[in-house]
Amino acid sequence: MNFIIVGMIRRASRCYNGSMTRMVLAMSCLLPLSVLAATLDKPIYTESFLQNPSQKVVGNVTDWDSQGVTIHSANEDREIKWVEMTPASAYVLRSRLIDKSNANEWLDLGEMGWKMGATEQARVALATAVKLNATLKDRVAQILANPTTKPTKELLKPASPPVMYIKSTPEQDAAAIKKAQEFEKKVADTLVMKFTEVQTPHFIVFTDWDPREMEFLKKNIEAAYGAVSKQFDIPVKENVFVGKLPVLMFAHQTDFMRYAQEFDDLPANKTLLGYYASHGDGTGHMAMWKPYKKLDSAQGANPEEQWAYTLTHEFTHAFVDRYKSSRRIPRWLNEGLAEVIAQTQFPQQGRHELAREMALNRNPVDQLFSDEYMPTGEYYPVMQTMVEMLIKQDRKGFIRFFDAIKDGEKPEAALKDVYGMDYRGLVKGWRNYIVRVSD
Secondary structure, X not given: OOEEEOOOOOOOOOOOOHHHHHHHHXXXXXXXXXXXXXXXEEEEEEEEEEOOOOEEEEEEEEEEOOOEEEEEEOOEEEEEEHHHEOHHHHHHHHHHHOOOOOHHHHHHHHHHHXXXXXXXXXXXXXXXXXXXXXXXXXXXXXXXXXXXXXXXXXXXOOOOOOOOOXXXXXXXXXXXXXXXXXXXXXXXXXXXXXXXXXXXXXXXXXXXXXXXHHHHHHHHHHHHHHHHHXXXXXXXXXXXXXXXXXXXXXXXXXXXXXXXXXXXXXXXXXXXXXXXXXXXXXXXXXXXXXXXXOOOOOOOOOHHHHHHHHHHHHHHHHHHHHOOOOOOOOHHHHHHHHHHHHHHHOOOOOHHHHHHHHHHOOOOOHHHHOOOOXXXXXXXXXXXXHHHHHHHHOHHHHHHHHHHHHOOOOHHHHHHHHHOOOHHHHHHXXXXXXXXXXX
């Protein structure tokens, strides 16, 4: 429940592929032309993905038109056509650039998305265009009735798999493992403790637990990885982390609290079971302790279940930090998803009832959409059930929504693009949902 930022690093990558020229010429006639050009007053940061081959371009958009964008990346200007990008990247980036009050720009966005294959997002854009200007209804009908022109053979090639995370090299992995081991030694020396190193396919754990508990530890941390990777459709055999995720696993609360204060500048908190600390660049570490008696403040029927619930929740934050890009997602979504996944693994009765009580009492929830607000415990069932509602409504849409934010779109704009509602609509939908659903 604690997602800590302890640094901020931007990494840019440079990529170029001249083989895209033929594809651009083949597709250029398909794209709408009503937007001629626009130079931005303020550059917009983007992390966009190309199709063939799969590449990532990181930089600032300086201008754009109906054919593509100029991205200043790695000290040079890159002119990239919309058709060079994956449909999702092209749609998300262009949706950030258009004038949201201009019906024709929504129309062009929808037409581009429809012709590139981002059909569900395109429908939202086209519907918005008609909502702003009813005279465009016939034009939208034409687009939907005649969605594509026959593409060239080159365009019929299978699209490259989407980039779900930036894969590390063996050298980077080895360096990360070494760095984690050096950090563990510093912690051990400072706290005057002795740790055992335990490695699994995705984790490097430093712990002072009883050796008889090591199999239990390895089983549960890998189960947490499997639960979260399944949610994002990433095979569990893949490792999204650079090296492995470092975990400090303490046997005693006093040592955990000493570590948290000394190394992560956290105040003493006897109700805290664990946390994930982000380094700001998609890497980070976890710290936890295992209670030996049930805590009233924690989820779970017994101490081991409370520990496992916290492990799954906090690990979700670590996975999300690494997923696609290091861009942060809003707290309500981050915490809500962590609760949904933890509840999936260790279901707790009464969660819907608690959220329903908040809804029926008309407790204010709008503050959840500001990351300056730190929600208290009674709001966690609210955030959980908001995310749960979105996933149940459209699971694939939820992934697109999540990806759009990770690609740089503002959360409320992404919500509108995918689900057709703003935060006010989300709250209204949530209140209707929670009074109907049951545990």
